[in-house]
Amino acid sequence: MLNAVKQSWLTFRSIFTGMGVTIRHFFGKSVTLQYPDEKMELPKGARSRLFVNIDDCIGCNLCARACPVNCIDIETVAATQDVDLGKTSTGNPKRFWLTLFDIDMAKCMYCDLCVHPCPTNCIYMVPEYEYSEYDRINLVYHFSNLEPEMVAEVKVKAELEAEQKKRDREEMMRKKAEEKAKKELEEKKKAAEESKKEDKEEE
Amino acid sequence: MSQILLNINPIAILVHAAIPLTIILVYALVAIWGERKIAGFIQDRLGPMRVGGWHGWAQSIADLLKLIQKEDIIPTDASRFLFKFAPFMMFAASYAAFAVIPFSSAYIGSMVNIGVFYLLAVTSVLTLSVIMAGWASNNKWSLLGGMRSAAQMVSYEVPTIASVLTVVLVAGSLNLMTVTELQAGNDILGFLPNWLIFQNPFLIVAFIIFFISILAESHRVPFDLPESESELVGGYQTEYSGMRWAMFMLAEYADMLLLSLLGATLFFGGWNSPFGDFMGGPLWGFFWFMLKGLLLVIVMMWIRWTLPRYRVDQLMHICWSILIPLSFINLVLTALWEVIF
Ligand code: SF4
Ligand code: SF4
Numbered sequence: 001m002l003n004a005v006k007q008s009w010l011t012f013r014s015i016f017t018g019m020g021v022t023i024r025h026f027f028g029k030s031v032t033l034q035y036p037d038e039k040m041e042l043p044k045g046a047r048s049r050l051f052v053n054i055d056d057c058i059g060c061n062l063c064a065r066a067c068p069v070n071c072i073d074i075e076t077v078a079a080t081q082d083v084d085l086g087k088t089s090t091g092n093p094k095r096f097w098l099t100l101f102d103i104d105m106a107k108c109m110y111c112d113l114c115v116h117p118c119p120t121n122c123i124y125m126v127p128e129y130e131y132s133e134y135d136r137i138n139l140v141y142h143f144s145n146l147e148p149e150m151v152a153e154v155k156v157k158a159e160l161e162a163e164q165k166k167r168d169r170e171e172m173m174r175k176k177a178e179e180k181a182k183k184e185l186e187e188k189k190k191a192a193e194e195s196k197k198e199d200k201e202e203e
Numbered sequence: 204m205s206q207i208l209l210n211i212n213p214i215a216i217l218v219h220a221a222i223p224l225t226i227i228l229v230y231a232l233v234a235i236w237g238e239r240k241i242a243g244f245i246q247d248r249l250g251p252m253r254v255g256g257w258h259g260w261a262q263s264i265a266d267l268l269k270l271i272q273k274e275d276i277i278p279t280d281a282s283r284f285l286f287k288f289a290p291f292m293m294f295a296a297s298y299a300a301f302a303v304i305p306f307s308s309a310y311i312g313s314m315v316n317i318g319v320f321y322l323l324a325v326t327s328v329l330t331l332s333v334i335m336a337g338w339a340s341n342n343k344w345s346l347l348g349g350m351r352s353a354a355q356m357v358s359y360e361v362p363t364i365a366s367v368l369t370v371v372l373v374a375g376s377l378n379l380m381t382v383t384e385l386q387a388g389n390d391i392l393g394f395l396p397n398w399l400i401f402q403n404p405f406l407i408v409a410f411i412i413f414f415i416s417i418l419a420e421s422h423r424v425p426f427d428l429p430e431s432e433s434e435l436v437g438g439y440q441t442e443y444s445g446m447r448w449a450m451f452m453l454a455e456y457a458d459m460l461l462l463s464l465l466g467a468t469l470f471f472g473g474w475n476s477p478f479g480d481f482m483g484g485p486l487w488g489f490f491w492f493m494l495k496g497l498l499l500v501i502v503m504m505w506i507r508w509t510l511p512r513y514r515v516d517q518l519m520h521i522c523w524s525i526l527i528p529l530s531f532i533n534l535v536l537t538a539l540w541e542v543i544f
Binding site for chain 2: 004008015018019021022023025026027028029030031032034
């Protein structure tokens with residue numbers, strides 16, 4: 001009997017303590033963020049969507065090589081002598097046309113490894129995380145800003161120049177070879193004359 | 204019999220049937236939304252916020268529309284008739300009981316002189332419909348839920364009736380209208396309203412017993428064993444979907460309101476204003492009555508989001524070895540008090 005009273009007292013006390021706790025929370029402030037309407041600021045260093053400031057990219061391929069899952073696809077074409085691609089904002093001269101710069105965000109695992117090697121700090125993560133797509137192909141981001149005709153043009157130009165260079169080099173090689181042959185010939189002549197002279201002296 | 208039928212006006216019947224139904228439906232929509240809001244606030248969330256603009260007030264309406272569109276699934280091996288019938292019977296049971304609730308001094312569905320008796324009898328049908336749903340579903344979770352609830356409701360009916368009996372003893376009437384009229388005025392200690400709960404100390408104990416038992420009768424936490432989500436999936440509702448499930452939900456909320464209103468009538472003066480004649484009259488009466496009932500409902504919700512669930516044996520222990528003896532002792536003591544004073 002006494003036990004039952006004690007138990008009941010304990011029960012009621014714990015019930016009212018509990019209800020006190022809940023009523024305090026009832027009037028307390030809620031922690032909910034009304035997500036699409038208000039957003040939390042991402043903390044510094046949060047990993048999110050990659051962005052490439054293509055104007056600063058020198059096409060060094062370091063980021064692509066750093067990526068563990070090979071989701072960065074870069075294709076460069078050397079700039080011909082007649083164009084000057086200018087300099088990046090960090091002062092590095094640009095020597096390549098970036099005909100292709102694709103990042104497959106579907107493959108990316110947000111490891112941040114591609115960000116640090118970049119010599120011009122032009123690949124980085126932007127605080128953007130709402131980019132789901134219905135088709136996976138849409139997750140491949142194209143950063144190269146060259147038009148297809150432009151790409152074709154620079155490729156042709158680069159090829160021509162490369163051929164020209166090759167020809168020039170061959171020409172140079174030939175000239176060098178000719179000169180060398182001439183020199184050798186002269187040297188031989190000289191040697192022959194000298195040996196003649198010596199012969200005469202001996203006589 | 205034919206005499207009675209001749210005296211009945213069909214339009215009057217419709218009106219009398221429609222008034223409680225409207226109250227139940229509006230209340231259910233508000234209460235379901237309110238419960239989610241209360242749950243949200245207690246858990247430091249916001250609850251529904253989107254539908255309808257201001258604090259998601261239209262959430263229940265949207266849910267209702269969704270439920271109407273859902274497929275009505277009936278398991279192949281279920282007993283079709285019982286399965287289909289159970290939710291309607293459950294709602295009918297709690298709806299029928301509203302007939303004897305005096306909503307205001309000017310309105311009561313039926314002025315029968317055995318109101319309390321009728322109410323308790325009709326709500327017992329709830330047990331039957333729960334077993335019906337559990338058994339007809341042909342599913343072990345449903346069956347277990349149905350069995351548990353049958354045991355629970357049968358057990359808790361005893362303390363409920365004993366505590367109601369205490370009130371009846373003091374009031375001397377089974378008609379809820381008469382019981383309410385008895386509680387008019389502000390005479391206790393010069394300012395307290397003449398509500399039964401203030402009239403004698405044993406009625407406070409009776410109210411506590413009554414409140415605990417109605418929590419169990421309407422399957423509210425901490426006595427929600429029949430539908431304990433974490434153990435029995437949904438208890439007897441497991442196999443139900445769409446509108447039939449909504450009927451269960453509606454019946455449950457209606458039952459909660461019914462028992463709260465009964466509590467308000469029996470212990471808190473029904474439609475009597477707490478300030479005597481100030482703010483009296485039928486319309487204010489309705490307001491006060493609903494306010495008292497809804498406050499009890501809110502306390503029930505508050506408890507729901509505070510306490511964990513009891514085990515089956517604990518539930519039975521509370522009922523049979525504490526509440527029932529206590530309620531009978533209380534009944535006897537009240538009788539003595541009435542004789543002496
Ligand atoms: S974050 Fe990692 S996975 Fe993604 S592109 Fe950079 S290196 Fe590759
Ligand atoms: S490391 Fe930087 S500069 Fe080099 S290719 Fe990648 S983005 Fe361009």
